[in-house]
Amino acid sequence: MNNSNFTPDWLSPTGESILCNAFFDDAEAISKRIGVSKRFLLCLTEGIEEINENLAERLAAQFGGTSSFWIKREELFRERLNTLVMKGDPRASRLWLKQFPITEMVKRGWITITDDLESQVESCLNFFGVETPSELRLSYFSRGTQLAFRTSPTYTSRMGSLFSWIRQSERTSGGDSVSEFSPYRLQSSIDELRSLTLYRKPKDFLPKIKSILASCGVIFVSIKQVSGCPVSGATFQRGDGTPMIVQSFRFKSDDHFWFTFFHELGHLLLHDLSDGFFEGVEEETCKEYEANEFAALTLIPEAYGEQLTHCVSSKYSVARFARRIGLAPGIVVGQLQHQGLIRRNSYNFLKTRYSAADIQEH
Numbered sequence: 401m402n403n404s405n406f407t408p409d410w411l412s413p414t415g416e417s418i419l420c421n422a423f424f425d426d427a428e429a430i431s432k433r434i435g436v437s438k439r440f441l442l443c444l445t446e447g448i449e450e451i452n453e454n455l456a457e458r459l460a461a462q463f464g465g466t467s468s469f470w471i472k473r474e475e476l477f478r479e480r481l482n483t484l485v486m487k488g489d490p491r492a493s494r495l496w497l498k499q500f501p502i503t504e505m506v507k508r509g510w511i512t513i514t515d516d517l518e519s520q521v522e523s524c525l526n527f528f529g530v531e532t533p534s535e536l537r538l539s540y541f542s543r544g545t546q547l548a549f550r551t552s553p554t555y556t557s558r559m560g561s562l563f564s565w566i567r568q569s570e571r572t573s574g575g576d577s578v579s580e581f582s583p584y585r586l587q588s589s590i591d592e593l594r595s596l597t598l599y600r601k602p603k604d605f606l607p608k609i610k611s612i613l614a615s616c617g618v619i620f621v622s623i624k625q626v627s628g629c630p631v632s633g634a635t636f637q638r639g640d641g642t643p644m645i646v647q648s649f650r651f652k653s654d655d656h657f658w659f660t661f662f663h664e665l666g667h668l669l670l671h672d673l674s675d676g677f678f679e680g681v682e683e684e685t686c687k688e689y690e691a692n693e694f695a696a697l698t699l700i701p702e703a704y705g706e707q708l709t710h711c712v713s714s715k716y717s718v719a720r721f722a723r724r725i726g727l728a729p730g731i732v733v734g735q736l737q738h739q740g741l742i743r744r745n746s747y748n749f750l751k752t753r754y755s756a757a758d759i760q761e762h
Contacts, residue, residue: 411481411492413447414474421463434458443558447481448498450474450559482533485521493517496533499560500524501626510568528567539639540566561628569621569646570638576610581617581643583669589616590665590698597658597699597728602649602758609661618668619644624759633660635667635677643668649759654752655734659695666694699727700735708735712742715750728752 418430418441425433431441435458443449451459456470484492497520505511511527513520521533530536540563579585589612599605606622613620619638625631625648633647645664649657667677671687700708704725711721711732718736722729730751736742 411447411484411495412477413445414451414470414477415441415444415447415449417470417473418459418463419445433462446498447477447495448558450478478537479534482537485533488518490517493521497521497524499558500564501558501561501628504626505564510564510571527571528563536563558628561626562631565623565626565629565631565648566634566636566646569623569634569644572623573619573621573638573644576614576619578614578619578642579617586613586616586618586665587669589613593661593665594698595726597654597731598726600654600728600752602754613645617643621646622649622759624648625650632656633664635664635673637673643673649754652754652759653734654728654730654754657754658699658728658731659734662695662698663691665698666691670694696735696738699731700725708732708739709741712736715747718747718750 418434427438427441431438434441434455436444436455440449444451451470451474453467453471456467456474459465459470460467481492481496485496494517497517502511502513502520502524505527506513511523513523525531525533525536528536528539530539593609593612596605596608599608602622606620610620619642621644623646630650631648632650633645635643635645638644645661645668647657647660647664650660651657664677667673667687670690671677677687677691704721707721707724711717718732719729722732729747733742733747733750737744737746
């Protein structure tokens with residue numbers, strides 16, 4: 401009997417190997433050993449979540465083998481999953497689709513589906529502009545979007561959700577025309593962009609942001625986050641190499657929106673975008689610290705640092721200081737809270753809150 405062409409149709413998620421190596425540990429003990437939530441561990445065992453380099457190192461330390469063994473095990477499983485999806489295997493198709501927030505994508509009009517599994521897979525592939533699951537992985541990984549997950553210590557983000565959010569931002573920006581990227585022009589536009597913090601309504605400041613950034617060669621898109629992807633903002637290169645900033649209005653307040661915005665601008669001006677930056681899903685790195693510092697000093701320049709510490713006595717002193725430096729008072733409150741100069745619940749009424757109606761895809 402010739403077994404040289406034997407190609408079994410079973411699937412064995414890498415997470416099953418974790419359970420085999422954990423012996424008698426329960427799910428809670430295993431999750432603590434490798435530093436993930438029980439929900440994430442369950443998704444690993446089902447094949448919904450992926451093992452990345454960071455987690456592979458933890459698995460090697462806890463259960464043996466090498467990190468390269470766990471990465472290879474994951475790669476083989478993904479290759480097999482993708483192959484079976486293209487063969488129309490029902491179990492593989494259901495598992496592959498679980499990676500994405502399908503219900504939410506349908507509700508928001510990103511895709512349309514029927515009850516037929518093959519048509520659902522096809523709709524997802526069409527959404528991403530690819531023909532196969534393998535092409536989808538290659539398309540996004542080759543652009544460095546895996547960095548956010550490779551460095552994430554908490555594993556709260558689902559890769560399929562992040563991919564969906566990024567892809568919709570690209571689709572939204574499809575018709576946008578921008579100039580050639582000019583860091584000099586962008587740097588020169590900082591004061592004009594900062595002045596937009598005084599606008600209370602997104603419908604008033606978002607078009608102006610888009611226009612100013614377009615003249616600097618940058619695409620700007622605002623798109624609400626999707627479930628499983630607690631991202632506040634992102635900076636990366638679109639498929640054609642054009643720099644993009646995408647924001648989600650995650651916390652629906654002006655202090656968070658504008659700090660995130662200037663944080664993303666900091667990445668554009670200070671860092672190489674080949675890997676991309678995703679706020680809300682990454683751990684604090686040197687580049688993240690630099691972008692944070694850029695945002696903080698853009699909003700409240702160093703020359704006003706001492707005055708900032710003296711404006712905490714009342715809401716009136718905060719408002720006067722904000723007026724003096726040309727900034728919305730809510731943003732000053734956010735910085736005071738971040739620096740520990742006031743409590744997190746102090747003066748929050750000075751912040752501008754955005755409603756769901758304010759947050760449309762632009």
